[in-house]
Amino acid sequence: MQTDQGRVIIVTGAGSGIGAATAARFITAGDRVALLDRDEEALARQLGRHAGAADRVMAQRVDMAVSADVDAAVDAVVARFGAVDVLVNNAGIGGFGHVDRLPDEKWRQVFAVNVDGVFYASRRALPHIIARRGNIVNIASISGTGGDHGFAAYNASKAAVINLTRAMALDHGGEGVRVNAVCPGLVQTPLSQQLCETPEVAARYMEAIALGRLAQPEEIAETIFFLASPAASYVTGAALVVDGGLTSATGQPNFTRLLTGETRTGT
Numbered sequence: 001m002q003t004d005q006g007r008v009i010i011v012t013g014a015g016s017g018i019g020a021a022t023a024a025r026f027i028t029a030g031d032r033v034a035l036l037d038r039d040e041e042a043l044a045r046q047l048g049r050h051a052g053a054a055d056r057v058m059a060q061r062v063d064m065a066v067s068a069d070v071d072a073a074v075d076a077v078v079a080r081f082g083a084v085d086v087l088v089n090n091a092g093i094g095g096f097g098h099v100d101r102l103p104d105e106k107w108r109q110v111f112a113v114n115v116d117g118v119f120y121a122s123r124r125a126l127p128h129i130i131a132r133r134g135n136i137v138n139i140a141s142i143s144g145t146g147g148d149h150g151f152a153a154y155n156a157s158k159a160a161v162i163n164l165t166r167a168m169a170l171d172h173g174g175e176g177v178r179v180n181a182v183c184p185g186l187v188q189t190p191l192s193q194q195l196c197e198t199p200e201v202a203a204r205y206m207e208a209i210a211l212g213r214l215a216q217p218e219e220i221a222e223t224i225f226f227l228a229s230p231a232a233s234y235v236t237g238a239a240l241v242v243d244g245g246l247t248s249a250t251g252q253p254n255f256t257r258l259l260t261g262e263t264r265t266g267t
């Protein structure tokens with residue numbers, strides 16, 4: 001619900017990458033925005049960036065893996081702004097390792113942040129979101145729609161986020177609440193730095209991505225902003241892929257190049 005002061009938006013993992021770009025998008029739109037992150041220095045940097053809107057921007061340190069922390073952070077937002085219209089569950093971590101070599105701590109860490117964190121924040125914020133007929137946007141990944149070599153815990157965690165999105169959309173649709181997920185492909189952020197900067201990996205990506213380039217965080221932020229807006233009033237339970245065409249491929253070889261020898265930019 002739009003108010004004179006703008007909606008109240010919570011963005012988790014707002015200290016960096018997609019979360020920082022998303023917070024900036026809502027701030028630019030005139031909304032009141034709470035930036036949540038476990039990295040206090042990153043939060044301070046973002047607060048400085050938005051100093052001109054200090055009256056409607058707040059930052060709250062939180063570890064999304066700790067239920068009591070998340071409860072306290074959501075409560076702090078309600079204490080400051082009096083409501084929650086939109087929750088963007090964006091905080092997330094990667095993790096490399098095959099199942100037969102994954103220690104308990106690593107598996108638990110990935111699930112604690114990527115899945116438990118979404119559950120904790122949604123649980124605490126939902127009564128407020130229901131009161132405003134607001135919505136939730138969860139940041140999943142194309143890694144939640146299929147398997148990747150070496151990313152077992154991450155794949156499983158992001159698939160859980162997609163199905164949690166669908167379940168919450170069913171459970172709360174009758175209360176006027178929409179719940180959607182965004183599934184980005186490769187986005188240029190600190191999380192994906194190693195993938196973007198390893199030449200062989202980057203070259204393989206460029207072959208596989210229809211648009212022939214990786215995404216900027218602002219492009220994902222625009223999609224999140226759309227899903228959270230009245231323009232998406234009939235969209236719920238969706239897992240919107242934003243990957244430049246990466247998952248449009250069946251995985252078969254590039255016939256154009258192999259059979260005709262023709263090469264085009266990005267193929």
Ligand SMILES: NC(=O)c1ccc[n+]([C@@H]2O[C@H](COP(=O)([O-])OP(=O)(O)OC[C@H]3O[C@@H](n4cnc5c(N)ncnc54)[C@H](O)[C@@H]3O)[C@@H](O)[C@H]2O)c1
Nearest residue numbers: 013015016017018037038063064092141186187189191192
């Ligand atoms: N970058 C990509 O290519 C890509 C692709 C698909 C999905 N995603 C997803 O997008 C989301 C954002 O990723 P990003 O690339 O912007 O990453 P990033 O590393 O740039 O930012 C993530 C932010 O989350 C915060 N965070 C991490 N663990 C936290 C915790 N326990 N509590 C609170 N804050 C925590 C970090 O401090 C950081 O500021 C993640 O859920 C990620 O899985 C990213």
